[in-house]
Amino acid sequence: MQTETDHMREIVSLARGGRLSSARDTRVLDSWIRCIDRHGLDPTRRREARILTARELRRHQQRSEELISIARSGIDTLYKLVAGQDYVLMLADAQGVTVDYLGQDQHKAALRRSGLFLGAEWTEAHAGTCAIGACIEAGEPLIVHQSDHFDVTHGALSCTAAPIYDSAGKLCAVLDISLLSPPRPRESQLLALNLVRQTVRRIELANLMAESRGDWVLRLASSPDFLDVDPEAALALDAGGHIKGMTHGAARLMARTLGGDWRRGEDLIGRHVSEAFALDFPMLEGLTRHTAARERVLETRDGHRLFCHAIEPRRQPPLRPRPVQLPALPAALRPLAGDDPQITRLLGRAAALAGTSQPVLIEGPPGSGKTTLARALHEAGPAGPCICVACESFEEGEAAVLFGREDRRRFEPGLLARAEGGTVIFENLPELPQRLQGRLLKLLTEGLYRPVGALRERPARTRILVTVSGDPEAAVDAGQLRRDLFLRLMGQRLTLPGLHARRDMLALAEQAFARAFGRRVVLEDDALAALAGHDWPGNLQELTQLARHLAQNLAPTPPRNPLQARPAPDEGPALITAGDLPWPLPEGPADPEAQQAILARHLSETGWNISETARRLEVDRSTIHRRIRRYGLRRH
Incomplete structure (x- = not known):
């Protein structure tokens, strides 16, 4: 050694x-x-x-994201x-x-x-x-x-x-x-x-195939047995037979045949295939899979014999019709809408339910906005009072609070009667005692309820909305929620995702910060990445608390260092960077959800100016167009 x-x-x-x-x-x-x-x-x-x-690495990864995905x-x-x-x-x-x-x-x-x-x-x-x-x-x-x-x-x-x-x-x-x-x-x-060289050859082939869906592709191998499964080289041809792309193996093969330098692969692009191979363009039909592999022989101009598999261009699928636009949302539901298609569909269903008297089950993780959605459903429906019932605050013997009390002389109305013509929201229904859940089931099934001590039932003209934190099926299995009550509710079921899973999370963050600061807030890209990378166990509730924390700690006093929110002297928008957040920026690049949100934000700010967006993100225009297609972003 x-x-x-x-x-x-x-x-x-x-x-x-x-x-x-x-x-x-x-x-x-x-x-x-x-x-x-x-x-x-x-x-x-x-x-x-x-x-x-992390910021420097993101720039390098963004430039290489197509290759990383393929490789x-x-x-x-x-x-x-x-x-x-x-x-x-x-x-x-x-x-x-x-x-x-x-x-x-x-x-x-x-x-x-x-x-x-x-x-x-x-x-x-x-x-x-x-x-x-x-x-x-x-x-x-x-x-x-x-x-x-x-x-x-x-x-x-x-x-x-x-x-x-x-x-x-x-x-x-x-x-x-x-x-x-x-x-x-x-x-x-x-x-x-050998393993690395083999892997690289396959990566280059996958990249060429992905780029050449509308072109002829020639896959080349020295053995017919491996021609279709592991070719040694490949090149793409346009409709006139000119070389549009190639793997490195094909570049070396053609450079040797033409007497050029394989290090100058760009000199080979645009050359006609017949310059390097004894091939007339009409002969390609005989090199497709319709012919046995051993018969698909191609010879280079310097006499080297290869087996060839010619792959025809793929026909472009017909254009898909534009998706049917959802009807305009009621005013009460519009503030809950964003750029997340899942939320848009959910609010479309909510809008359809708003004008009905059907009970609705709203489920989702704690803090995901279930009560907010329930209140918006009420406001989008017929006028009337709205009462929220915290189910965990009830005991078994408190039926009168909900259903009222009645004897021969008088009727003491409960919460249901006080919400006549309006809505009662039962927050976290599995926390309601089982006996009260049974009374609620009768109300939902028959539209009647019996006050405590009453001889006769009363009709209920009150809409019922319920929320469940987490999975309602799990609550049924645990004996917390009556199965028959759940089955009555599950027909009209709205499921809210956690904040981290929402594609409009950063738009919601900007709204929350604007409310807390009392003016528009601009989030730097590192702050956007930090917010998108956070797990948000407390969901929207945690986001609201964060916005209030920043407003209390950053807005009232002048900035102490460049990383703090810096309102302009004319009370312009507040600027927030990752240094202002109470937890550090995660190591490594932003995940795809963060990259999508950052792109959507810049497109919105630039009025969908692709050149300006590319300049801001330090990538080329084609990268912006690819990401728009990948994330399914649309200009509103």
């Missing part, structure tokens, strides 16, 4: 033009020279891993193959930043220290010779094993990487598989190299 001193002497000898006593990969030696001549690195200096901040399946499959062997998988972008990562939690601290972690930078300029950095420079798969690394910081690691090229032939990412404590022989990583 080479000592640190011997390793440094070897690098110094190379720098001085001396000969090396040990055989190393020439790409490793080229990287050493770059580290010395181009980057001015010192092999005797230990460099700590550089881990990007994830291949990475997961590869990780399963090496599970239990302590390998770490990293997907780095073309700037050498790890944008996706899989590793074992028990080694998390050691992996972070060594840089085998999400958000780590692995450029040669920072980390010296390493598999990711050298792979970006060389454009080829390679192993950087232990002392192959430029400095002693990473001398115990073994890193194996392969480049991922986009369909235009440009290196866009690197897939790396690394070990903290590998076996000494470099040959121990040859299997890892």
